[in-house]
Amino acid sequence: MKPVCVLRMPRGPDGSSRGFDPTSERYLALCPTTISSSDSAVDSATFVEEQKARTVLRERYIRSLLAMVKKDVHFTMYERVKVNAVFGASDIDILNFQVSDLQTPLGVQKEALIRCPDIISYSFSIDAGLKD
Amino acid sequence: MAMRQTPLTCSGHTRPVVDLAFSGITPYGYFLISACKDGKPMLRQGDTGDWIGTFLGHKGAVWGATLNKEATKAATAAADFTAKVWDAVTGDELLTLAHKHIVKSVNFTQDSGYLLTGGQDKILRIYDLCKPEADPQEISGHTSAIKKALWYSDDKQILSAADDKTVRLWDRASMDVVKTLQFDTSVSSMEYIPDGEILIITYGKTVAFYNALGLDLIKTVDAPAPINSASLHPDKDFFVAGGDDFKLYKYDYNTKEELESYKGHFGPVHCVRFSPDGELYASGSEDGTLRLWQTAVGKTYGLWKCVLPEELVSENSDTLYGSTPEIKA
Numbered sequence: 001m002k003p004v005c006v007l008r009m010p011r012g013p014d015g016s017s018r019g020f021d022p023t024s025e026r027y028l029a030l031c032p033t034t035i036s037s038s039d040s041a042v043d044s045a046t047f048v049e050e051q052k053a054r055t056v057l058r059e060r061y062i063r064s065l066l067a068m069v070k071k072d073v074h075f076t077m078y079e080r081v082k083v084n085a086v087f088g089a090s091d092i093d094i095l096n097f098q099v100s101d102l103q104t105p106l107g108v109q110k111e112a113l114i115r116c117p118d119i120i121s122y123s124f125s126i127d128a129g130l131k132d
Numbered sequence: 133m134a135m136r137q138t139p140l141t142c143s144g145h146t147r148p149v150v151d152l153a154f155s156g157i158t159p160y161g162y163f164l165i166s167a168c169k170d171g172k173p174m175l176r177q178g179d180t181g182d183w184i185g186t187f188l189g190h191k192g193a194v195w196g197a198t199l200n201k202e203a204t205k206a207a208t209a210a211a212d213f214t215a216k217v218w219d220a221v222t223g224d225e226l227l228t229l230a231h232k233h234i235v236k237s238v239n240f241t242q243d244s245g246y247l248l249t250g251g252q253d254k255i256l257r258i259y260d261l262c263k264p265e266a267d268p269q270e271i272s273g274h275t276s277a278i279k280k281a282l283w284y285s286d287d288k289q290i291l292s293a294a295d296d297k298t299v300r301l302w303d304r305a306s307m308d309v310v311k312t313l314q315f316d317t318s319v320s321s322m323e324y325i326p327d328g329e330i331l332i333i334t335y336g337k338t339v340a341f342y343n344a345l346g347l348d349l350i351k352t353v354d355a356p357a358p359i360n361s362a363s364l365h366p367d368k369d370f371f372v373a374g375g376d377d378f379k380l381y382k383y384d385y386n387t388k389e390e391l392e393s394y395k396g397h398f399g400p401v402h403c404v405r406f407s408p409d410g411e412l413y414a415s416g417s418e419d420g421t422l423r424l425w426q427t428a429v430g431k432t433y434g435l436w437k438c439v440l441p442e443e444l445v446s447e448n449s450d451t452l453y454g455s456t457p458e459i460k461a
Contacts, residue, residue, distance in 0.1 A: 001134055001135060001136040002135055002136065003135065003136040003137075003138045004135050004136065004137065004138040004426065004429060004430050004436050004437075004438075005138070005436070005437045005438075005439045006138050006140065006435050006436055006437065007435045007436075007437055008435060009140065009141070009435075010140050010141070010142045010176070010180055010181030010182050010183070010424070010435065011180075011182040011183055012142070012143050012144045012183050013144045013174070013183050013186060014183075018185055018186045018187075018188050018223055019175075019183060019184055019185030019186055019223065020175075020184065020185035020221065020222055020223035021184070021185075022222075024184075025160065026160040026221060027221055027222070029160075030204065030221045031221050031222055093188075095188060117189060117225075
């Protein structure tokens with residue numbers, strides 16, 4: 001018996017991100033903004049203004065991450081954990097922070113990944129010197 | 133001309149796939165979610181198996197996964213003692229619902245307003261998704277871990293299957309048991325499609341069909357091997373089942389005749405579901421893969437292409453594949 005022909009194999013995960021392509025037809029149709037709007041019946045002028053505000057906030061946050069590189073950061077986490085580490089980088093979805101010299105009660109971890117959902121808050125001094 | 137089935141293998145998971153669910157048919161097609169012991173449930177396009185995204189956040193094996201009808205929300209049940217609700221368009225985590233033990237099953241009401249959960253702590257919980265901080269309503273009664281919990285008859289009732297060898301029907305308003313089905317062995321799966329009039333329950337090597345209205349037994353069919361999951365075609369002419377012998381079986385629902393059986397998985401089949409349009413069925417296995425199988429073998433649908441003999445000669449051979457490359461042990 002001849003096997004049924006197939007156009008291609010199903011596409012698998014791309015390995016570099018968690019997916020949910022924001023340029024897909026469904027995403028664009030169902031999610032004009034990533035955070036739910038204050039009012040779904042908002043008029044277009046308010047919408048544009050809100051979008052501008054989101055852009056400013058987003059850019060400010062990304063710049064804050066850049067400012068944090070090689071600085072000593074204090075993390076307050078769940079389970080009453082408070083640790084210090086030198087910030088390296090964040091992944092694209094802000095799900096993991098790459099840090100160095102993580103000070104833990106068990107000793108200093110040279111390199112570590114901190115899961116962002118485990119973090120309650122973090123702080124650092126913009127004026128502090130860089131830690132290489 | 134009879135053709136040989138070419139299953140489409142969806143890879144990506146790194147551990148056994150233990151549950152899967154389809155959404156309804158949406159303007160963007162239909163979708164499939166898979167629950168995996170690697171803790172990373174995935175969303176795929178239902179008719180092609182193409183990966184859309186991975187829901188990241190669980191810290192343990194994910195035992196149950198479901199989508200709402202419109203595929204805008206997903207819910208997952210995990211070994212990290214939480215059930216999570218996700219935005220199925222952006223992949224963002226919307227809610228984490230803490231439980232006291234491993235959560236095994238999650239199910240949305242038709243309007244996606246409430247989530248039903250069940251798991252190892254033997255208690256059914258109903259969460260109002262508009263008031264997630266509020267305490268859930270709790271229904272106790274099962275004496276062993278709950279395996280599956282489903283909304284039933286227009287969300288007015290709840291059906292639950294547990295390791296105590298019972299399937300119980302509860303009235304949502306009074307939270308009392310309405311009927312109990314007793315079995316000699318643990319129920320391995322339970323499937324009910326709202327709109328459908330038939331409930332399927334599998335246990336041992338048996339696939340049993342019940343009338344949804346009175347929960348009366350219609351018929352049972354025995355398979356050659358222990359069955360972990362079964363699904364009835366939307367038109368109720370076939371059903372498929374899969375279990376410990378790694379094979380998928382297709383039966384005629386009316387005559388109970390075994391029509392086809394397919395080898396392909398490299399481990400026990402844990403779950404099998406028909407797509408909402410009945411054109412294909414998906415199976416999840418211990419081998420970490422999902423496979424999509426055609427209901428009508430040889431039909432052009434999704435990634436399958438019906439090729440007439442004349443076309444095979446003239447087509448560019450790079451664009452068509454005769455069979456999926458299988459790893460030979």
